Amino acid sequence: MAGATNGPSEDLTSRILHSLTSSDPLLSEIAAPHASFVELKAALDRLASRSMVTYETIEKDEAVLEPEGEQIAANGSHEARVFEALRQAVEGLTVHELEKAIGDKTITKVGQGKAFKEKWISKTKDGKLKAATDAIQDVTREHVLIIKEKKTHPDPKVLADLKKRKLIKIQKVFSFRVHKGPKFALELAKEETDLTAEMLASGSWKTSTFKPYNFRALGADQSSGALHPLNKVRHEIRQIFFEMGFEEMATDRFVESGFWNFDTLFVPQQHPARDLQDTFYISDPATAHKPRATSPDDKRDYEQYWENVRAVHESGKFGSIGYRYPWSPDESLRLVLRTHTTAISAAVLHRLASLQGPNGRPPPARYFSIDRVFRNESVDATHLAEFHQVEGVIADYGLTLGGLMEFMDIFFGKMGIRNLKFKPAYNPYTEPSMEIFSWHEGLNKLVEIGNSGMFRPEMLCAMGLPSDMRVYGFGLSLERPTMIKYGISNIRELLGHKVHLEFIQKNPAVRLDKE
Ligand code: PHE
Known part of the structure; x- marks a missing residue:
């Protein structure tokens, strides 16, 4: 492909170059919303191969909420929900009534166990469950909310614990730090991909910029015939x-x-x-x-x-x-x-x-x-x-x-x-x-x-x-x-x-x- 086409990759290289004039180094987030990792890397490689930029790849871990973590962020931890349901029922509730109030058997069961451990709830003489304190602090939810906002938590123990409880997962994210290179310019020069007879005749080849060969490019798959294993x-x-x-x-x-x-x-x-x-x-x-x-x-x-x-x-x-x-x-x-x-x-x-x-x-x-x-x-x-x-x-x-x-x-x-x-x-x-x-x-x-x-x-x-x-x-x-x-x-x-x-x-x- 000739260098001066106006495809989306042209856009991307041009956006990178323009962003670099206002800040150097540049972090990839600027282009990231519209470009996938692969497209962004391709654009950077294109500029780097012409010494217009240099860049390094930064890899970091990001914590994101699993569906159950999202639920806790929205409604509180299981134990907090159990406590809240019991706090509202002055007479206490049977397990069955509690289940009905919460609307989920598993949440009730898990939350009940944890709430007992925290001494937030206790049993009445007639076997019902009731709240054992006036107010609680829902630490799990607080942690989850911090992670939802910051994608990490200052305490690695919290991260490890929530991961073990399958409330969050850790995923790798890549970003790029980009600097101006020795041949930095705002525009990619028009690049010739072929040396033509006309260029030789007119002598224009002397001043043309040629697109560098990419010897590492993989050829496109050809849908050709193939031999059967037999x-x-x-x-x-x-x-x-x-x-x-x-x-x-x-x-x-x-x-x-x-x-x-x-x-x-x-x-x-x-x-x-x-x-x-x-x-x-x-x-x-x-x-x-x-x-x-x-x-x-x-x-x-x-x-x-x-x-x-x-x-x-x-x-x-x-x-x-x-x-x-x-x-x-x-x-x-x-x-x-x-x-x-x-x-x-x-x-x-x-x-x-x-x-x-x-x-x-x-x-x-x-x-x-x-x-x-x-x-x-x-x-x-x-x-x-x-x-x-x-x-x-x-x-x-x-x-x-x-x-x-x-x-x-x-x-x-x-x-x-x-x-x-x-x-x-x-x-x-x-x-x-x-x-x-x-x-x-x-x-x-x-x-x-x-x-x-x-x-x-x-x-x-x-x-x-x-x-x-x-x-x-x-x-x-x-x-x-x-x-x-x-x-x-x-x-x-x-x-x-x-x-x-x-x-x-x-x-x-x-x-x-x-x-
Ligand atoms: N015709 C035999 C088969 O169908 C194979 C075979 C060939 C056996 C020649 C002995 C000699 O399995």
């Missing part, structure tokens, strides 16, 4: 995968056939995961094509694969006795919203089976994906019907279960998660399978952080992978580490229509706690 954590986990030599799988297909989502993974067609309560089925179109090549370069024999999957389920193959049930092609061709990204892993491993490494066999490979999956679950604080899965697959010759555990240690270690515990588990497509747990300091218990295993030969051999190739697989949700990282306990604060935009804009860049 995106930030996803980014970090992706980096870890790349660092460990993984290749990213293309996950751009939310809709899969039952074949890829279940059958290729040796999930039997009666498995509860395939129920309507767990899986979303697509109604239009309801069925998929049979798996087939979609490009001329794809020379894989899909018919053979289809038959292998049927056989391994129905009658057994590749050394397995199978599940021994009539396998239904229709069931396999139903379209579903994918329930896990393992459907993608299956397709990628099927492609791996057709690749030839240096020795003519499929080469070792590492793949990962991080994307959305869908489950027909009832939504609550920790479950949504859709979430994100982080999934990794490692294919190599001569892999062992111990190697999978070591890999998990390294992988999660890079995310700052240590001391893993493994628990035997069951997945239709892996054997052995292990749930992965880690100790959560905050919750003080073991929490499940992932699921893993070695893919079964029923799945791998059907694809045509060599029988001595072993494949590790593991999965975890992206939401869990994100919620831990950002301290969120309800998943709906993270994902969906209830998320606060401000939360998305203001939250920090994530750093998984690495040492």
